Amino acid sequence: MRQSQIRYLGLVAAALLLVAACGSTTGGTASPSAKVVKVGLVTDIGGLNDKSFNHLADVGLEKAKVDFHIQGDVTESHTGGDYIPNLTHYAQLNYDLVIGVGFLMQQAVGTVAGQFPTVKFAIIDGVGTDAKGNDLKLPNVVSLVFKEQDAGAMVGVIAGMMEKDKLTPGKTNVISAVGGVSIPPVNHYIAGYKWAATMEDPGIKVLVGYSNDFTDPAKCQSVAKAQIAAKSEVVFQVAGGCGLGALQAAGQAKLFSIGVDADQGTADPSVIASALKKVDVATYTAIQSVVNGTFQSGALTFSIVNGGAGYQLDNFPGGALPADIQTEVDSVMAKIKAGTLTPPDTIPAG
Amino acid sequence: MPRIPEPLRRLTRGLAVPVGSVLFAFVVGGLIVAGTGGDPVVAYQGLVCGGLGILCSGGENSALQISNTIIFVTPLLMAGVAVALPFRAGLFNIGAEGQYLAGAVACTAIGVKFSTLPAPILLPMVLLGGMAAGAFWAGIAGVLKATTGAHEVVTTIMLNYVAQWLVRYLIIGGPLQLQGGFSVSSPIGPGAQLATILPNDNHRILFGLPSSVYRIHVGLFIALAAVAVFAFLLWRTPLGYEIRAVGQSQRAARYAGVSVRRTIIVTMLIAGAFAGLAGAVQIAGVDHNLTDIYFSDTTGFDAIAVALLGLGSGVGIVLASILFGALHAGGSVMQADAGISSSLVLVLQALILFSIGANFLSAIKVRLPAIGRSPSTPPAAIAAAATATEATGAPPEKDTS
Numbered sequence: 001m002r003q004s005q006i007r008y009l010g011l012v013a014a015a016l017l018l019v020a021a022c023g024s025t026t027g028g029t030a031s032p033s034a035k036v037v038k039v040g041l042v043t044d045i046g047g048l049n050d051k052s053f054n055h056l057a058d059v060g061l062e063k064a065k066v067d068f069h070i071q072g073d074v075t076e077s078h079t080g081g082d083y084i085p086n087l088t089h090y091a092q093l094n095y096d097l098v099i100g101v102g103f104l105m106q107q108a109v110g111t112v113a114g115q116f117p118t119v120k121f122a123i124i125d126g127v128g129t130d131a132k133g134n135d136l137k138l139p140n141v142v143s144l145v146f147k148e149q150d151a152g153a154m155v156g157v158i159a160g161m162m163e164k165d166k167l168t169p170g171k172t173n174v175i176s177a178v179g180g181v182s183i184p185p186v187n188h189y190i191a192g193y194k195w196a197a198t199m200e201d202p203g204i205k206v207l208v209g210y211s212n213d214f215t216d217p218a219k220c221q222s223v224a225k226a227q228i229a230a231k232s233e234v235v236f237q238v239a240g241g242c243g244l245g246a247l248q249a250a251g252q253a254k255l256f257s258i259g260v261d262a263d264q265g266t267a268d269p270s271v272i273a274s275a276l277k278k279v280d281v282a283t284y285t286a287i288q289s290v291v292n293g294t295f296q297s298g299a300l301t302f303s304i305v306n307g308g309a310g311y312q313l314d315n316f317p318g319g320a321l322p323a324d325i326q327t328e329v330d331s332v333m334a335k336i337k338a339g340t341l342t343p344p345d346t347i348p349a350g
Numbered sequence: 351m352p353r354i355p356e357p358l359r360r361l362t363r364g365l366a367v368p369v370g371s372v373l374f375a376f377v378v379g380g381l382i383v384a385g386t387g388g389d390p391v392v393a394y395q396g397l398v399c400g401g402l403g404i405l406c407s408g409g410e411n412s413a414l415q416i417s418n419t420i421i422f423v424t425p426l427l428m429a430g431v432a433v434a435l436p437f438r439a440g441l442f443n444i445g446a447e448g449q450y451l452a453g454a455v456a457c458t459a460i461g462v463k464f465s466t467l468p469a470p471i472l473l474p475m476v477l478l479g480g481m482a483a484g485a486f487w488a489g490i491a492g493v494l495k496a497t498t499g500a501h502e503v504v505t506t507i508m509l510n511y512v513a514q515w516l517v518r519y520l521i522i523g524g525p526l527q528l529q530g531g532f533s534v535s536s537p538i539g540p541g542a543q544l545a546t547i548l549p550n551d552n553h554r555i556l557f558g559l560p561s562s563v564y565r566i567h568v569g570l571f572i573a574l575a576a577v578a579v580f581a582f583l584l585w586r587t588p589l590g591y592e593i594r595a596v597g598q599s600q601r602a603a604r605y606a607g608v609s610v611r612r613t614i615i616v617t618m619l620i621a622g623a624f625a626g627l628a629g630a631v632q633i634a635g636v637d638h639n640l641t642d643i644y645f646s647d648t649t650g651f652d653a654i655a656v657a658l659l660g661l662g663s664g665v666g667i668v669l670a671s672i673l674f675g676a677l678h679a680g681g682s683v684m685q686a687d688a689g690i691s692s693s694l695v696l697v698l699q700a701l702i703l704f705s706i707g708a709n710f711l712s713a714i715k716v717r718l719p720a721i722g723r724s725p726s727t728p729p730a731a732i733a734a735a736a737t738a739t740e741a742t743g744a745p746p747e748k749d750t751s
Contacts, residue, residue, distance in 0.1 A: 089400075
């Protein structure tokens with residue numbers, strides 16, 4: 001029944017959305033005279049209000065609408081079965097760019113992009129695949145991927161320096177990360193985090209656990225609690241909606257936590273910083289390439305270098321990083337930008 | 351006033367509650383849209399265009415819209431039957447979702463394991479396997495109900511959870527996970543796939559689009575046959591008579607020599623087989639592998655609404671499935687074209703259910719006649735009783751002899 005409960009919660013959300021939609025424009029009908037670039041965005045089942053990448057993708061679209069005077073339309077997917085019809089809808093109307101948000105839509109994008117070779121597609125965090133998960137390398141698909149390890153490294157520096165400077169309550173020299181599932185985008189984050197923390201504080205112990213889930217906060221909470229029992233004092237969540245439970249576990253234990261993807265400072269008072277994956281920048285860039293006629297298939301990678309990854313300081317005690325930590329964070333960021341430091345994309349051993 | 355012929359009068363009275371409920375939902379939904387600054391006419395135009403392929407203004411392809419709706423309708427038909435049949439026996443099968451997933455899992459497992467077998471052997475195997483798995487899943491609840499009296503609402507809800515997490519386990523780190531993939535299984539063999547009605551070809555243009563976009567498959571005929579089997583079973587067989595007898599009064603049925611326990615178990619087994627078939631057909635006809643799509647599936651829950659709105663009759667299930675399928679498919683187009691959140695569709699679905707459940711239409715002197723042949727229990731009464739039962743948690747007339 002949980003799905004149906006979610007749906008009825010969805011009703012409430014729907015009512016709120018409708019209220020929120022009040023006063024916004026009622027339709028996306030643009031003037032037919034000028035050739036207006038049309039962009040369709042299809043969210044995954046997280047919906048627009050996920051406080052994460054679906055939301056950020058829409059932010060990027062809205063910004064592009066203002067800057068480029070394009071027509072931008074959004075469809076939310078309520079079930080996985082909606083992916084293909086929703087993508088097909090924009091494709092059959094000959095939209096210039098159809099954006100699928102998230103890894104879960106890989107196969108749907110692969111299928112629909114194959115049917116509409118003249119329509120351009122972008123997929124965030126994935127590629128267009130066939131049923132066996134093989135990248136179809138379609139000439140009309142661009143994948144928007146991230147160097148999550150860059151963002152992970154920035155928060156890893158903060159966590160490592162906190163332990164090194166003995167700013168944590170127990171001074172245990174142990175920190176941790178809660179991953180959703182052991183897949184590349186998750187492990188990239190954790191790799192950067194562990195690498196940077198170890199670089200700052202070679203004696204540090206970095207615990208890594210997985211909840212095998214991206215939606216249920218209870219599961220991440222229990223993983224985080226186990227890590228806290230093993231003396232972890234900073235918990236980095238890399239598990240989407242599930243990870244909110246990890247943030248809460250750290251809050252309940254009066255310890256520190258780090259958010260992921262979007263700014264999660266409001267999710268729990270324990271969140272000292274968030275590792276950012278700027279899906280809005282990626283979406284905007286993809287739209288820009290279509291507007292400028294510079295669209296290229298293949299992959300567009302977003303990292304600290306091009307402003308597609310970074311960090312955000314949240315409820316850090318005292319409101320600002322201590323000077324030495326700030327200096328170190330800035331220095332590591334500069335070195336990554338300069339290419340003299342490269343965070344690994346696989347989790348370092350040890 | 352001219353006399354209305356009796357059959358027509360019966361028909362209109364029979365349709366009063368469902369049609370009234372749908373109208374009520376659309377009027378209230380329209381008020382919500384208007385009250386929040388939207389234009390209900392534009393919204394409903396998008397909904398109708400997306401659902402039925404008519405009244406389209408934005409250049410949508412009618413054939414594609416109809417095909418998309420049918421894709422959603424097909425599993426609803428079979429899952430709707432899986433809820434409607436137990437209704438007739440006084441059982442509230444909330445577990446169609448779990449049974450649907452069990453069918454999908456079995457179909458995938460068999461279709462992957464024996465992927466090299468030819469279609470004449472493999473296709474029956476995956477479909478029958480799906481039915482068996484669904485029957486097994488529902489049978490657990492049926493046996494518990496018949497032996498310990500455990501309420502089927504509780505057990506089927508719990509079995510839904512088990513099935514949902516089982517699917518998750520199987521394709522995330524479990525034995526069905528595709529090597530090197532995440533949250534997907536291997537595709538089933540070609541022999542296990544149901545043919546699409548139009549050629550699955552990216553290069554052949556039909557109705558203005560590549561013919562592969564029309565995903566309708568022969569599973570539609572399987573689904574319609576399932577509804578026909580349901581109607582035949584219920585009204586033309588001794589078993590159907592027993593099911594209805596148990597549904598009306600377990601005491602009377604027992605007095606008449608019907609084994610209530612056996613009927614409960616058999617009803618659940620058959621219902622589960624229908625839901626399992628729905629899951630198997632969805633894999634064999636549409637998705638061809640078990641993926642994370644099934645984590646967010648709601649077919650089995652929508653089926654409850656379909657069975658209620660369809661008043662537990664075959665024709666009613668077909669009509670209600672078309673309505674819910676069209677709403678599902680239409681919501682996306684409405685959001686894309688009219689900028690109205692497709693969640694409005696969920697509001698409409700809930701309002702329809704609410705108005706049936708609240709039964710206030712009958713309070714305004716619309717008595718519901720039997721839709722079938724014999725003057726049996728009004729299905730809406732069964733449905734209302736079942737809803738009331740769920741709400742209060744009280745078991746129905748108990749068979750603890």
